[in-house]
Amino acid sequence: MADALPGDAGIRKADFVADVVNHTLHDLVIRCTKTEEVRNYYFVSVIGYGRTVGSALTGLLADRASAPIAEIAEYPMRIETRLKRVPDGAGGIVEMPVRFPVWLYPVADGGTPMCQAFTRAKTILEQWLREHPRGFPPTVLHLTDGESGDGDPTTIAREIMSLATDDGQMLLFNCHVSSRRGPKIEYPATDWSLSDGFARTLYEMSSQLPDNFIAAAQQLGVAVEAGARGFVFNADPSSVVQFYEIGTSLTGMTPHIWMDA
Amino acid sequence: MFRVWQLQVNQFLLPKEGAQVSECEDAIGVNAAAGRFAVADGATEAFDARSWARQLAHGWVATEPPLLTREAFGAWVAEQGSVLHDAWQGRVLSWYAEEKARRGSFAAFVGVQFELGNGTPRWTAIALGDSCLIQRRGTLVCRALPVADHQQFTSTPLLVPSLGGLQESTLAQARVESGAVESADVFWLLSDAAAEWFLRHAAEADGVLDRLDNLLATGQAEELASLFQRERRTRRIKDDDVAVVRIAVTGS
Numbered sequence: 131m132a133d134a135l136p137g138d139a140g141i142r143k144a145d146f147v148a149d150v151v152n153h154t155l156h157d158l159v160i161r162c163t164k165t166e167e168v169r170n171y172y173f174v175s176v177i178g179y180g181r182t183v184g185s186a187l188t189g190l191l192a193d194r195a196s197a198p199i200a201e202i203a204e205y206p207m208r209i210e211t212r213l214k215r216v217p218d219g220a221g222g223i224v225e226m227p228v229r230f231p232v233w234l235y236p237v238a239d240g241g242t243p244m245c246q247a248f249t250r251a252k253t254i255l256e257q258w259l260r261e262h263p264r265g266f267p268p269t270v271l272h273l274t275d276g277e278s279g280d281g282d283p284t285t286i287a288r289e290i291m292s293l294a295t296d297d298g299q300m301l302l303f304n305c306h307v308s309s310r311r312g313p314k315i316e317y318p319a320t321d322w323s324l325s326d327g328f329a330r331t332l333y334e335m336s337s338q339l340p341d342n343f344i345a346a347a348q349q350l351g352v353a354v355e356a357g358a359r360g361f362v363f364n365a366d367p368s369s370v371v372q373f374y375e376i377g378t379s380l381t382g383m384t385p386h387i388w389m390d391a
Numbered sequence: 392m393f394r395v396w397q398l399q400v401n402q403f404l405l406p407k408e409g410a411q412v413s414e415c416e417d418a419i420g421v422n423a424a425a426g427r428f429a430v431a432d433g434a435t436e437a438f439d440a441r442s443w444a445r446q447l448a449h450g451w452v453a454t455e456p457p458l459l460t461r462e463a464f465g466a467w468v469a470e471q472g473s474v475l476h477d478a479w480q481g482r483v484l485s486w487y488a489e490e491k492a493r494r495g496s497f498a499a500f501v502g503v504q505f506e507l508g509n510g511t512p513r514w515t516a517i518a519l520g521d522s523c524l525i526q527r528r529g530t531l532v533c534r535a536l537p538v539a540d541h542q543q544f545t546s547t548p549l550l551v552p553s554l555g556g557l558q559e560s561t562l563a564q565a566r567v568e569s570g571a572v573e574s575a576d577v578f579w580l581l582s583d584a585a586a587e588w589f590l591r592h593a594a595e596a597d598g599v600l601d602r603l604d605n606l607l608a609t610g611q612a613e614e615l616a617s618l619f620q621r622e623r624r625t626r627r628i629k630d631d632d633v634a635v636v637r638i639a640v641t642g643s
Contacts, residue, residue, distance in 0.1 A: 159487050165439050166488040203487050216493075217556035228493070229486040 133275075133309035143275055143307055144236035146367060151176065151186075154374040155233050159203040168200040173262075175254050176233070179247035181240030187233055195254045206231030244278035248286040255293055255300065267294060269301040271377040273370070275308065277328045287335035301337040303360030305373040314364040317347065319357040329363045336361035339376075346379030347372070394574070394642040396507035398423060401607045403615050405633040408623060416441045417582045417634035420448035420502070427452045429502035430522045430634045432582040434550055438488070439479065443496035443553050446471055457504045459515045465562040472553040495554030501537070501580055505572065505640070512572040512642070519565040521548040522634075523586035525579040525593075526570065530601070532593045537566040541590035544583060574642035577604065584631035588622065607637045 133143055155174065162171045175196040178186030190205040191197050197205075210232055213225040255268055270290060293300045306329070315323055317339065324330045336359040339347065347354040350372055360377065362369050400423050406415040416433035418441075431448040433440025450471055451458060458464045472495070479492050499520025506513050516524045518537040521544055526534040538544055552558055581589055592599040606615045622628040 156490075160490055160494075161436065163438075163487045163491045164436060165491070166484065168487060203485070206486075209486055229489065231486055 141367075142236065142238065143309065144238040147273060147307070147370065148234055148236035150370055150374055151234060152230075152232050153371075154378060155202055156231060157375075158199055158378060159231075162199050163203070168203040170198040170200050172199045173197065173258060173268075174199060174202050175251070177247055177250055177254075178234070178237060179243050179250075180237060183243055183246045183250050186237075188235065189233075191233070196258060202233065206233050207235070208232050241279040242274060242276045243280040244274065244283045245280045245286055248272075248283055248290060252286060252290050252293075255290065259293060259295060262295065264296045267298045267300050269303065269377055271303050271305070271374060273305045273307065273373070274332075275306070282331070284331060284335055291335070291337055299337075301340070301343075301360065302335060303339075303373070303377050304332045304336045305362045305365050305370060306332055307365045307370055310364075312364040314362065314366055314369055316352060316362050316365075316369060317354045317358040318361065319355050319359070324363070326363070332363065333359055333361050343376055343379055347376045350375060352376070396512060396572075396574075396640065396642045398426060398505065398507075399608070399637075399639040399641070400428070401610065401637045403607055403612065403633070403635045405616055405619055407632055408620070408630050410632075414441070415632045416444055416498075417632040418444040418448035419580075419634050419636055420450075420452035421636070422452035425452070425455075425457070426505035426507060427457060427502065428580055428636050428638060429500065430580040430582055430636060431501075431551075432499040432520065432522045432632065432634065434497040434499075437497045438491040438494065439475070439496050440498060442478070443475055443551075444498040446475060447498055447500050447551060448502075451500070451502045457515075458502075459504055459517060459567065461517075461562060461565050461567060464517055464565060465558060468551055468562060469555055469558055472555055472558065475553045495552055495557065497550035497552050499548060499583060500551045503578065503580065503638075505638075507572065507640070507642075512640075513569055514572055514578065515567070515569040517565055517567050519562065520550050521545075521583040521586065523579075523581050523583075523590075525581065525586070525589060527577045527579065527593075527600070528573065528575070530596065532590070534568075534570055535586075535590060536568050538586065538590075541587045541594060544587045548583070572640050574640065576640045578638040578640070580634070580636040580638075582632060582634040584629040585619075585633045585635055588628040591627075603635075604637065607635065608639065 158172055162169050173196045176186040188207040210230050211227045212230040214228045215223050216226055218224040251270055291302050321330050321333045324333055339358045339360050344354050352372055362373050402419050406412055418431045420429035429448045429451045431444035433444035458467050499522040501518040501522040501524050503514055503516040503524050521538055523538055524536055525532055549561055549564055552561055619633055623630050
């Protein structure tokens with residue numbers, strides 16, 4: 131994660147991914163905001179793994195395995211001022227300062243203890259499922275830049291995929307982002323095009339995209355066919371953004387294209 | 392032959408289950424003297440949607456001359472959007488409310504104007520979104536707009552935006568239609584859940600709409616609320632705010 135993204139001079143993967151996750155949390159909060167109130171339509175956990183495995187949230191949320199979205203809204207680590215491009219009302223575009231919350235900062239340190247990370251995720255999920263047996267089944271969005279460094283993650287990943295609520299099975303989607311420039315593979319329906327053993331492993335541990343996620347992907351202009359897995363290999367920056375947008379589109383809600391906002 | 396036309400108007404508003412009337416984001420506008428009626432349905436996830444829906448429904452029926460072209464409606468919506476956004480100025484908002492306010496408010500809208508004076512009696516309607524006008528003659532639905540079939544309702548209808556930058560392209564898609572009025576016609580203005588439910592019952596011809604008609608015409612609000620609550624429990628209608636306006640036209 132300390133390496134630069136292919137094609138984006140100078141931008142570290144860790145910086146870019148942290149920015150995407152912060153935007154995703156921002157977007158989830160906005161979707162749940164009704165005038166001045168944030169409704170708890172979601173619970174969110176963010177796990178980071180490298181030298182250590184644990185919550186990537188910081189500040190008042192640092193010790194929380196998961197938090198309802200209203201608390202995510204209330205307790206960012208800090209609020210920055212960023213410039214946002216908005217219409218000026220006369221056909222042009224102006225930049226205006228807006229408050230932008232930051233929940234996690236980039237860390238690129240250590241190896242890839244993927245099995246430990248999935249074990250941590252499974253513990254959090256099992257606890258949540260005990261408390262919300264009738265809830266909408268959780269979705270895990272897993273992003274990695276390399277192969278597992280602590281064993282084959284397939285078994286623990288399948289255990290996660292077998293978890294369920296009364297409403298259906300859990301979903302596990304995987305996105306691999308490489309430092310090398312290679313052909314990207316997005317949401318394949320078969321493993322025929324996957325020559326890489328690691329790619330096939332990630333494919334095997336990725337859930338099929340349900341219809342509403344396929345619809346969200348198509349709305350974003352991503353070519354996805356029935357039977358597609360929630361899996362991207364050799365993702366470029368736009369693929370990483372879309373991965374999070376599609377993965378959080380839930381129940382037909384329109385993904386918000388924040389990069390164009 | 393000269394006829395005297397009369398409108399009998401009844402309205403009914405019911406919030407979602409468990410919500411207070413003060414939380415209802417559907418709004419009804421009635422200007423019986425001008426023969427002008429409207430329903431607006433604020434988008435739940437938008438900022439201050441209740442205010443926007445009320446402003447549209449109440450303001451549209453009160454405006455002279457009536458706003459019955461896309462151009463006139465668009466210019467008026469632009470003014471109203473500015474009024475709404477100005478009202479938010481000075482409010483101290485959290486970062487997320489501020490962001491939500493920046494994106495503006497949204498509402499579905501349908502309004503109808505009756506012209507029952509000289510000449511052939513007519514109605515003209517303007518609509519954007521999934522709040523509907525339905526014209527019923529006896530048990531037959533003879534016009535429904537902008538959605539004509541209960542299977543055509545979606546979760547992403549076009550909505551009237553408060554934000555100026557979004558208005559031109561959206562409002563260009565407003566539907567403007569007109570038609571003839573006959574004595575004993577009953578016109579209905581309905582927000583989306585009620586309109587979808589109405590059109591499905593009309594297709595099934597199961598007598599439920601006659602019961603709705605009777606309860607509303609005779610002002611039995613508690614019975615009406617019970618009817619919709621039963622339909623919600625059996626999932627025959629979405630648990631959403633309900634706005635219904637019944638306009639019965641008689642010529643004698």
